[in-house]
Amino acid sequence: MLFPEISLCLSPDVVCQTQRLLTSFRHWFERDLLPDQSTDSAIAAHQLFFAPFVVLSHGTEDDPVLNYGNQAALNLWEMDWSNFTQMPSRLTAEPDLRQVRSQLLATAAQQGYITDYQGIRISKTGQRFFIQNAIIWKVLDQTGQSCGQAATFSKWEAVPC
Numbered sequence: 001m002l003f004p005e006i007s008l009c010l011s012p013d014v015v016c017q018t019q020r021l022l023t024s025f026r027h028w029f030e031r032d033l034l035p036d037q038s039t040d041s042a043i044a045a046h047q048l049f050f051a052p053f054v055v056l057s058h059g060t061e062d063d064p065v066l067n068y069g070n071q072a073a074l075n076l077w078e079m080d081w082s083n084f085t086q087m088p089s090r091l092t093a094e095p096d097l098r099q100v101r102s103q104l105l106a107t108a109a110q111q112g113y114i115t116d117y118q119g120i121r122i123s124k125t126g127q128r129f130f131i132q133n134a135i136i137w138k139v140l141d142q143t144g145q146s147c148g149q150a151a152t153f154s155k156w157e158a159v160p161c
Contacts, residue, residue, distance in 0.1 A: 010042055017068045018045040021057060021150050024140045028113045033152065053154035054131075057139055058089035060148055065089065067148065076156065078123040094122050105136065105149060113137035117151075120159060128159035 019041050025033040034051060038044045048055060049070045056073040058064035069077070069084045077084060077092065093101045097120060108114045117134040134153035141147040 010045060014049070014068070015041050015045040017057065018048050020139050020141060020147065021055065021068065022048065024137060024150070025152075027140060028137045029135075053152060054156070055150065055152045056089075056092075057150035058148050060146065063088045063090065064148065066092075068150070076123065076129065077121075078125050078127065083124070092121050094120065094128070108136040108149060109138055109146070117153075121156075128161070129156045130159050131156045 022033055022037065022044060025031075033055070034044065034047050036047075038047060051070055051072065054072045054076055055068070055070045056066060057068040058066050066085055066087050066089050069079075069081070074081060074084055079087070090098050090101065101119065104114065104117060104119075114136050115133075117136060118130065118132045119134075120128055120130050122128050131153045132155040134151055136149060136151045138146050139148040139150050
């Protein structure tokens with residue numbers, strides 16, 4: 001297939017997760033995550049997957065696993081969808097930064113969201129990057145129950161070794 005990511009972002013599971021992300025973001029912030037966000041779920045899934053900013057999410061497992069990453073996230077972490085969505089989200093940060101990350105996520109879970117987060121993350125190949133102005137929010141399912149957390153940011157820069 002010439003563009004496998006197009007069929008990926010339109011799969012029923014991804015469309016469903018996209019709707020959770022967008023609806024939850026609107027719940028917490030009373031605005032849309034996407035400019036000109038479509039009301040058609042398939043089009044919105046395509047818009048989010050190819051957005052020029054990073055969006056990723058994880059579930060509620062004891063060691064939460066990433067369950068969504070748009071193309072910008074996949075590029076930044078230097079992974080394909082299959083590998084990205086099998087990775088525990090704690091591995092997005094270096095070992096010595098995981099406790100701080102964990103505390104931050106606990107605060108976001110308690111409050112519903114946090115804004116203006118910054119920190120260092122690490123890609124699959126070991127490239128470190130500094131993210132700025134990140135937003136983390138609790139993802140809600142169709143019944144309003146927590147089903148994970150998501151993050152978005154549009155500013156990052158490589159950290160020299």
